[in-house]
Amino acid sequence: xxxxxLVIGILLLLTLISKEDCPCNRIHHPxxxxxxxxxxxxxxxxxxxxxxxxxxxxxxxRIKNNSLLVKxxxxxxxxxxxxEIVCAAPxxxxxxxxxxxxxIIPTEGDSIEIEGPYVFDKTHGITEIHPIMNxxxxxxNNEKIN
Numbered sequence: 518x519x520x521x522x523l524v525i526g527i528l529l530l531l532t533l534i535s536k537e538d539c540p541c542n543r544i545h546h547p548x549x550x551x552x553x554x555x556x557x558x559x560x561x562x563x564x565x566x567x568x569x570x571x572x573x574x575x576x577x578x579r580i581k582n583n584s585l586l587v588k589x590x591x592x593x594x595x596x597x598x599x600x601e602i603v604c605a606a607p608x609x610x611x612x613x614x615x616x617x618x619x620x621i622i623p624t625e626g627d628s629i630e631i632e633g634p635y636v637f638d639k640t641h642g643i644t645e646i647h648p649i650m651n652x653x654x655x656x657x658n659n660e661k662i663n
Contacts, residue, residue: 540648550636557635572608576600589642599645628656
């Protein structure tokens with residue numbers, strides 16, 4: 518019995534370690550996301566940054582193109598687009614264990630450009646860029662970056 522558990526544990530560990538280093542392979546419950554556009558680039562100002570127990574860092578991004586938002590983005594996300602950097606914080610889920618996302622985490626007030634799949638999250642009823650595949654800081658708290 519102990520040997521069986523050890524073998525299962527080793528196989529699980531090898532599976533987690535061998536996953537490709539793509540953030541797209543680290544989404545917790547991917548079935549809740551409906552892909553609306555496979556790649557969207559957005560520019561905006563960071564309103565809020567917070568991490569969740571799933572290891573994702575959630576960014577509220579104030580964007581100009583409000584046609585990309587749905588009712589719950591206004592109700593639950595301060596009228597912002599949500600961008601998620603997956604596995605960028607400690608996680609309770611094995612999918613993020615032994616993996617650290619290399620995307621830089623912005624701070625509130627930064628002007629950034631993000632790129633990734635534009636999705637509808639069925640669980641939360643909001644639109645998001647999830648996962649963020651690329652992030653560039655254009656202005657750090659209103660200070661231009663070269």
